[in-house]
Amino acid sequence: MPSPASALAIDAREVAKTFRSGWLRPRETAALRGATLAVPRGAIVGLLGPNGAGKTTFLSILATLLIPDRGTVRVLGLDVVRDSMALRRRLNMASGRPSFLWSLRVAEIVAFYGRLYGLSGAALRARVDALIEQYELTPYRRVPYSELSTGLKQRVALAKSLVNDPELLFLDEPTLGLDPDVSMRVRAHIAALRRERGVTILLTTHYMREAEELCDEVAFIKAGRILDAGTPDELKRRIGLGDVIALRLEPAAPAWLAEAPGVLRCASADGWTKCTVDDAEKRLPDLLRQLFAEGVTVRNVRVREPELEEVFVELAR
Amino acid sequence: MSWRADLLAVWAVVVRNALMASRNVFFFFELLFWPIVGVVSIGLMTKFLGITPAQASFVLIGTIALSVVNVCQLEVAYAVLMDVWSKSIKHQFLAPIGIRHLTVGSWVVGMVRGSLLFTLLAVLAWWAFDFRVLAAGGGAVGLFLFGCFLNAWIVGVFVCALITLFGNRAEAFAWASVNLVLVLAGIYYPVSVLPEPAATLARAIPLTYFLDAYRSHFGFASEFAAPIATGLALSVVYAVVAHLAFYASVQRARRTGLLLKMSE
Ligand SMILES: Nc1ncnc2c1ncn2[C@@H]1O[C@H](COP(=O)(O)OP(=O)(O)O)[C@@H](O)[C@H]1O
Ligand SMILES: [Mg+2]
Numbered sequence: 161m162p163s164p165a166s167a168l169a170i171d172a173r174e175v176a177k178t179f180r181s182g183w184l185r186p187r188e189t190a191a192l193r194g195a196t197l198a199v200p201r202g203a204i205v206g207l208l209g210p211n212g213a214g215k216t217t218f219l220s221i222l223a224t225l226l227i228p229d230r231g232t233v234r235v236l237g238l239d240v241v242r243d244s245m246a247l248r249r250r251l252n253m254a255s256g257r258p259s260f261l262w263s264l265r266v267a268e269i270v271a272f273y274g275r276l277y278g279l280s281g282a283a284l285r286a287r288v289d290a291l292i293e294q295y296e297l298t299p300y301r302r303v304p305y306s307e308l309s310t311g312l313k314q315r316v317a318l319a320k321s322l323v324n325d326p327e328l329l330f331l332d333e334p335t336l337g338l339d340p341d342v343s344m345r346v347r348a349h350i351a352a353l354r355r356e357r358g359v360t361i362l363l364t365t366h367y368m369r370e371a372e373e374l375c376d377e378v379a380f381i382k383a384g385r386i387l388d389a390g391t392p393d394e395l396k397r398r399i400g401l402g403d404v405i406a407l408r409l410e411p412a413a414p415a416w417l418a419e420a421p422g423v424l425r426c427a428s429a430d431g432w433t434k435c436t437v438d439d440a441e442k443r444l445p446d447l448l449r450q451l452f453a454e455g456v457t458v459r460n461v462r463v464r465e466p467e468l469e470e471v472f473v474e475l476a477r
Numbered sequence: 478m479s480w481r482a483d484l485l486a487v488w489a490v491v492v493r494n495a496l497m498a499s500r501n502v503f504f505f506f507e508l509l510f511w512p513i514v515g516v517v518s519i520g521l522m523t524k525f526l527g528i529t530p531a532q533a534s535f536v537l538i539g540t541i542a543l544s545v546v547n548v549c550q551l552e553v554a555y556a557v558l559m560d561v562w563s564k565s566i567k568h569q570f571l572a573p574i575g576i577r578h579l580t581v582g583s584w585v586v587g588m589v590r591g592s593l594l595f596t597l598l599a600v601l602a603w604w605a606f607d608f609r610v611l612a613a614g615g616g617a618v619g620l621f622l623f624g625c626f627l628n629a630w631i632v633g634v635f636v637c638a639l640i641t642l643f644g645n646r647a648e649a650f651a652w653a654s655v656n657l658v659l660v661l662a663g664i665y666y667p668v669s670v671l672p673e674p675a676a677t678l679a680r681a682i683p684l685t686y687f688l689d690a691y692r693s694h695f696g697f698a699s700e701f702a703a704p705i706a707t708g709l710a711l712s713v714v715y716a717v718v719a720h721l722a723f724y725a726s727v728q729r730a731r732r733t734g735l736l737l738k739m740s741e
Binding site: 216220223226245246248262263268273276279304 | 482485486488489492493496497500501560563564565567568569570571572574578731732733734736737740741
């Protein structure tokens, strides 16, 4: 029975989790304090936040590894606590700091988890071969896990996480500690997963560029709360960071410039007039036309979009 | 879950444990070195003390049983222990399987290793000390081994429960538990020599009954009315309790986050 919520792969509301540790002197860590997030099916969504923000905790709850204290969490239309078994068949997870049994070989690791997800015989062999091939692990299929480099281990983790052909994939800092060229390849693999298999992906990262490059939507998390979520453009606009149009004008900038429609603020320095506007593509033609009409010469124009990083700094304030 | 998926999940664990066992030198020591040292030293001690052949067979049966239970129980504990060591435990609890698949799969490998060890020790005891385990007949040997394996499963699952409850710190239980069995189950003496309340505890341990039944074939009058039936009944009760304890412990670990902590 399709429900309106079925368009969402993840519908998490007011999720709270407090860790209690220590037997003698108990300590409490409120890792999540009412986090709310919706992830549409087929999207790549990035959960961005500093260390300790609660990213891994949130992912673990969504993946049924951790039971939340409060809140309702529906994943693929199922309740993460009540329907956890059914859900586990349809999702998987990989972390950027992977670990598997040290003396198992690459192909054995993928096959072990394949069997746990119900694969056997020719189907299992085909899946293992395909994944090993896809993640360029063929030369390493007989190498024990403990002898692999970090980048190779990450690829094994990715291969394992696809062994059940999941509809939903959680990636916890998938490019952590990788060389730039390797992490670029991992990002390409992630993008291909959605493109080729339509997998919904929720990934965490603290690299803004990664999120901007990969994700349709991003959610900022800090101290256990989702501060804001949306497409990168939406977020930038909502926070009013706007695009910056820098102009070199002759003579100096006219006074009306700061009051023109869509202009948030203007400042002049070093011969440049920097106007922050809500949307550069929309405002620039009008501004240029008006300046031209008034006989102001525009010697140079530069347009710069705000970085996601700036959005985060603004939100975290 | 279909029975086919059940079997597959168990088989996955069987393959994994067998592969790990075949690649670790420590497993070699567990399987061969210590048990052989045990049987040889106990056997020599019986010669030195000049006890009767019946008494010698009594303690040899005890030490063989202890080795078999220990090897099999360790293997069951490896269901979680190896993943705790390699920090990969979360992956098995992310998969759509139950704890029964983990424990039964490991148990199967444990029984294979236990049977291998038993055969080896039986040959050794026959060759070095002229003690024939088969003198009791195949059926008696089979029941005795099965009793050892049942006990191993129970102890191993309790160890799994303790590890998922307390984390790595609890791994000592995996090696300590065998000593508890040693003292209480009458490995080197009949439980009747135990003072109270240890004697009562001993009567609560299923292995006590399987040992008793097997030894009755070597000239030791049984201390119990129906040792096999009692041992089996007790085993079933403990098996259920151990399974529930492990299940509760995993659920708790999902709540406290220990499952994640053991994976990072
Ligand atoms: N299993 C756990 N037990 C106790 N505390 C935890 C556990 N996991 C995370 N925490 C604590 O919860 C907070 C959030 O952690 P985490 O979700 O791992 O953050 P992030 O992934 O964003 O770095 C941190 O303060 C961390 O120390
Ligand atoms: Mg994290």
